[in-house]
Amino acid sequence: MNKNVETRYAASPREVKQMDTQELRDEFLIEKLFISNEVKLVYSHYDRYIIGGVMPVDKTIPLEVVDALKANYFLERRELGIINVGGKGSVEVDGTAYELNHKEALYVGSGNKEINFVSAVASEPAKFYINSTPAHKSFPVKKIGLDDVEVTELGSLETANARTIRKYIVNSVVDVCQLQMGMTTLKEGSVWNTMPAHVHDRRMEIYFYIDVPQDQAVCHFMGQPTETRHIWMANEQAVISPPWSIHSGSGTCAYTFVWGMAGENLDYSDMDMCKINELR
Numbered sequence: 001m002n003k004n005v006e007t008r009y010a011a012s013p014r015e016v017k018q019m020d021t022q023e024l025r026d027e028f029l030i031e032k033l034f035i036s037n038e039v040k041l042v043y044s045h046y047d048r049y050i051i052g053g054v055m056p057v058d059k060t061i062p063l064e065v066v067d068a069l070k071a072n073y074f075l076e077r078r079e080l081g082i083i084n085v086g087g088k089g090s091v092e093v094d095g096t097a098y099e100l101n102h103k104e105a106l107y108v109g110s111g112n113k114e115i116n117f118v119s120a121v122a123s124e125p126a127k128f129y130i131n132s133t134p135a136h137k138s139f140p141v142k143k144i145g146l147d148d149v150e151v152t153e154l155g156s157l158e159t160a161n162a163r164t165i166r167k168y169i170v171n172s173v174v175d176v177c178q179l180q181m182g183m184t185t186l187k188e189g190s191v192w193n194t195m196p197a198h199v200h201d202r203r204m205e206i207y208f209y210i211d212v213p214q215d216q217a218v219c220h221f222m223g224q225p226t227e228t229r230h231i232w233m234a235n236e237q238a239v240i241s242p243p244w245s246i247h248s249g250s251g252t253c254a255y256t257f258v259w260g261m262a263g264e265n266l267d268y269s270d271m272d273m274c275k276i277n278e279l280r
């Protein structure tokens with residue numbers, strides 16, 4: 001057994017309907033991703049998605065293969081997306097270093113053997129949020145800075161859902177097999193993300209909430225559109241969204257979150273929208 005590796009199985013709508021607060025949290029919430037000088041990984045059986053955190057403080061931290069993969073190295077059959085949500089750091093991919101500032105991203109295609117993470121300054125460590133999915137083909141490594149992302153504005157202040165979507169790892173920005181990642185930032189005064197809500201039964205999704213002040217929280221909504229549940233979340237916590245589930249949230253103030261998804265197709269806008277007045 002590897003240290004700091006958790007498995008989460010895939011639950012069906014029928015099971016989830018019966019869950020109480022703690023069961024929902026155990027099944028879907030990822031409470032802690034960043035441990036000093038360690039790698040933390042959660043292996044989800046939804047689309048075999050891996051969610052992780054790497055926080056190097058005063059040493060270089062490698063991404064080593066884990067038993068769950070039965071592979072010779074982590075990216076033998078996988079691709080990887082990295083977004084730095086902490087201080088300045090760099091990721092070394094088979095000897096080439098890529099500097100990642102706060103909110104910069106790196107895509108690493110399959111076939112790359114040695115991945116190392118390092119922080120620039122120990123007092124302000126980098127926090128590398130990572131997502132990884134099975135890959136059938138190797139695509140080049142690419143850094144995605146704030147100037148490279150695709151930006152979309154959604155919502156309005158009147159409906160408290162004005163937000164900026166930044167698409168980092170989508171196939172119009174970088175060649176990928178199935179991984180998509182981006183970041184959504186709520187405007188001051190807006191609190192609702194992904195409202196109107198949607199599902200995409202073809203793809204699962206992970207939300208990772210950041211920039212949530214310590215005394216505030218985000219109430220994340222999940223479940224089938226007519227059978228919703230909620231999970232209260234704090235800063236730097238992630239939540240797994242089954243393919244059949246809505247994934248939406250309302251905060252007690254503005255916040256940011258990283259979204260990541262995988263499964264069928266690479267069409268970001270392929271969503272089945274839910275009517276707000278039909279949610280239950």
Ligand SMILES: O=C[C@H](O)[C@@H](O)CC(=O)C(=O)O
Nearest residue numbers: 163165184193194195205259
């Ligand atoms: O399938 C796409 C994802 O759920 C998110 O990109 C949606 C989102 O960030 C938002 O509407 O606020």
Ligand SMILES: [Zn+2]
Nearest residue numbers: 198200205247
């Ligand atoms: Zn979605």
